[in-house]
Amino acid sequence: MKRQKKTVMALIALLLIFAAVMSACAKSGTENGPSSPSASGTSSASGASGASGSKDPIKLRMTVWGSPEEVAAYKFAIKRFETKYPNIKVDLQHIAADYDTKLTTMVAGNDVPDIAMMESGSIAYPLAEQGKFYNLQEFLDKDSDINMDSLVPNIMYSLEPGNVIGIGPGPESFGLFYNEDLFKEAGISPPPTKLSEAWTWDEFIEVAKQLTVDTKGRTANDPGFDPKNIKQYGVSASTWWGVYSNFIYSNGGDFVSEDGKSFALNQPAAVEALQKISDMMNVHHVSPSPVQAKNIPATNVALQTKKVAMAIDGQWATAGLAQSKFNFNVGVMPVLKEPVTTVVCGMFSMFKSTKHPQEAWELMKALIDPEASIEMITSGTWMPSYKDWYTEPAMLSKWTENLDARPSGYKDAIVDVILTKGHQTPTGYVKNFNKIMDIVNPALDKVWLGQQTAQEAMDAIADKAQQQVKGRRDIK
Amino acid sequence: MRKGLGYGLLFTSPAILGFIIFTLGPMIASLGLSLTDYSVFKDRTSFIGFDNYAKLFSGEDDLFYKSLGVTFYFVILRVPAVIIISFAIALLLNMNVKGRAIFRTIIYLPSIVPAVASAMIWMWLMNPDLGLLNSMLGWLHLPGSNWLYSEGSVIPSVVLTTLWGIGSTVIIFLAGLSGIPQSYYEAIEVDGGGWYSKLRQITIPMVTPTLFFNTIMTIIGSFQVFNEAYILTQGGPNNQSLFYVFYLWRAGFRDTEMGYASALAWVLFLIIMLFTFIVFKTSKSWVYYEGGERP
Amino acid sequence: MRQSKLALAAGYTALILISILFVVPFVWLLRSSLMDLSQIFSMPPEWVPKPFHWDNFRRSLTVLPFDVFFTNTMIIVVGVLIGTVATSSIAAFGFSRIRWRGRDTVFAILMTSMMLPFAVTMIPSFLGWKMLGFYDTLYPLIVPAYFGGGIFNIFLLRQFYLTIPRDFDEAAFVDGASYFQIYRSIIFPLSRSALIVVALFSFLGSWNDFIGPLIYLKSDKLFTLALGLQMFQGTYTAQWDLLMAASAAVVLPCVIVFLVGQRYFLDGITLTGLKG
16 A cells, blocks of 8 residues: 555656646746747837837847857957947847758748848748848948949849849859969979969869879879879869859850750850869879869868869868968969859848848848958958958958968959959859759769760750759849 | 556556647648648648649659669668677677676767767778778778769668667667576576577577567668768769658758658658558567567 | 687677777767867878867867856756656556557557658647747757657667566556556566666757757757757868867767666666566
8 A cells, every 4th residue: 555655646746747847838938928039029010110220129130150250250240230229139140050941940930030141052042032031232222331333243142133132241252272382392383373374274284284193203294103093183173063163154154044044064165164174083183083082181281281282262261271381372263265263152131021121231231341250351261242342452451461361372363353253153043053953963973983974964964954944043 | 457448548648648749730730731832931832732742653753763762772771781780789798798888888989979070980981092991901802992982882881881870779689688587598508508599599589579679760760861861972972872851851941842842751651651560560470578468 | 698718709809899890980089179170181090189189178168158058958858868768668568568459559650750751840840839939948859758758768668568577467466556556666677777778868869969959949048069069160161170079078978978877777687586
């Protein structure tokens, strides 16, 4: 009998725990309910007169991804903003990984921020197509501080001409990074920094051959060169579309035709560029194949440890390069027909559901103001978004001179090129880009491994890819 | 035996309630959504009947068949490998050896190392030129492989990487092994039987309940393989590791076609259920419960 | 069990070889946590940090509020652990030691909860919790553990309960014991090793859970360690040195818990006094 009592007591205790947990839940539910941000958005809706001078306290929410340094830069920008507008509080939500998954659930739960950092290759356009974002063109047209012309080209993303869905905090372009010491030792003149002197593809391959060395010390030009045992590659370039798009554009090619109606990677200009990249790996053996590339660490380490002599990479690599203490520099990429660099960047978008569009716009301006993110810019990770930071010598020198991340070739090879020869990233204007690439990428795997020519591979999937071509965003 | 319906429901009620409250709703929701063109971002969702399923089976979506094939191949390779290897390791760990606490912990370690860190090590181990695996094959004068990086070898390579994560399967086997009374083995010894008789007559029959559990869980887990594609291969090369759930996730979240993804999910649900059902049915003939219970 | 010397030697050899294979990822994590960026990625890999960057630990653990993350994680882990062990063992008892009509059908239905990919039930679950007003609280991460603790655990314990001889219950019944008493005084103590396995899995599972906290939490004051670890990943590059150091620091408690926990089920405590 005693035992039974104990058992009953234990069960009652357990039930009490349930009850306590459940009631605690319910209580906190009602307590938290009204103060949850989505609800507070509605309650402060009355204060949304739209003017930034409004004295009612306003709360703005924004979501970002990024490293602690990047987040610190946003926080700095927000602090400046809050000082300027004391009635506005900004709630910064840092979603470090699986950003799109999280944002998708937030959209599903009607709990979206006022401003979100977005990426053109993922869910930005699907959201914009459903009318979830403000057209920032309206704000740009009315604004007295900035307009279309005061921003660097290609950092705005449009759903269609005249409908801007996002503005980037800073552009990123591509360059040819190299280890200066390696060029000195080999007695070869380094990559030119001026566009007018840029290497042709053949010149580039020739230099790369001289700098590709096997384990016995033979270069790719020497007889008996062993491409299976390469100690130092002439150049490394990832097989990401961000990198090879530079050469497709440079050769006059594109992902889709100018009218947006047909798949264009199987056209001669694009095929030639793709084939050249494949040959670089599989015929000339001056660049690691995708399989060998798994041995090649990040650009800064690869150049520092002399695994590669040159690397085609985004300008963000300068941040890492600046920290690895060695003599690196940057030149312009080789030119096929026209000098071009693809410009990639993230963007800030404003959700339509915001109760304070004008304040959100002011916040967005504060975020893209280079003055606020000066540390990210001088450390090398970002570039400024305002054009006068490139054209006004005094401002230009602020972020390009006497800095570890900005070697001597930087101004010519990166700064000048991005202003005059930038090309928008394909994710910004090719509709249905991901689905097209789902078909293209597997075919390109064979090209990079030298199993198929670019022409064969692209022809083989052209029909299937064509079915996914849905037009361009930069034409009506 | 006393009638137990009331007690049975009482004891299982937390679990049943939990299922009804937390699981049933989302399951029904996703089943319903699979009959619509639901996209999280669209304000309007329309009912489209079985269109999503029709699209799946019409052959229009060849990645559906591709990912299904890839996943089946993975399951067929992985399930026997996991079961056999983890049982063998569990037998070793169940021996009366010094330092087995350390050994047991080591076997479990890979399961708790964060995926980002272990992904780096697979990249290196399976590196065609500098990787340890090819170096080892080289010492034995065997030809190397391109492992994760070629179409033919990517699935076996992914299976290999998942074998590092068998810690929990081993632990469950161990718990099962530790429940076998010493006296049983002593009886065999009295009859003059060796280790093989012990294994055949005692260990294997006695461990069938845990073997059954591990088999079911490994099948369910293998069909839902996701992380390896998400972190290691992104479905490549040439879609050769486009695992079903990875494809489904891509459809639902990247391409925002959640209705279609739900249809994909329910097809997988039926497949997994079928396999689980088959194993449950056959278990009557091979799982031995000392409690005398028929499963 | 008596073992021949030869068998023992062979066993040791096999164990040591396997252990070397299995310890590699962990050693990799430890050595990376003490290296600078360029050494982490050196190829072929180096195993000894040169120099030892002990500073990585201090930097990684101070750049983010890991103390807050730790507290939240502990609240979740302890809450889940208690709920799981208590309710999954009760439910497993009902599914194995009591005979009732429809039992196996109900069990089969519960089993289906593991068969639908989480990707499609995630949003409905999230919406449900949000509707109840529990978005951005720890409850969605803890409360379900008090309702059976997941079919995985129930299934696992059921398998163990089924192996316990029926005679025990029968004898107890003859003495007039109730089901509660049988559960408490026979089944619960006899299945201690399986319960400890369940406890370990539930600890490690909620310690490392990333997707749950990602979806249900919003304010960083509620973030967990698994979420915090992701914060070292930048837009273009990850801070691998800090990421590795923080990962090592987060994994270490798991290793200790495991080392301590496993001795309770490895030494065959279960069957003392049990004679089949």
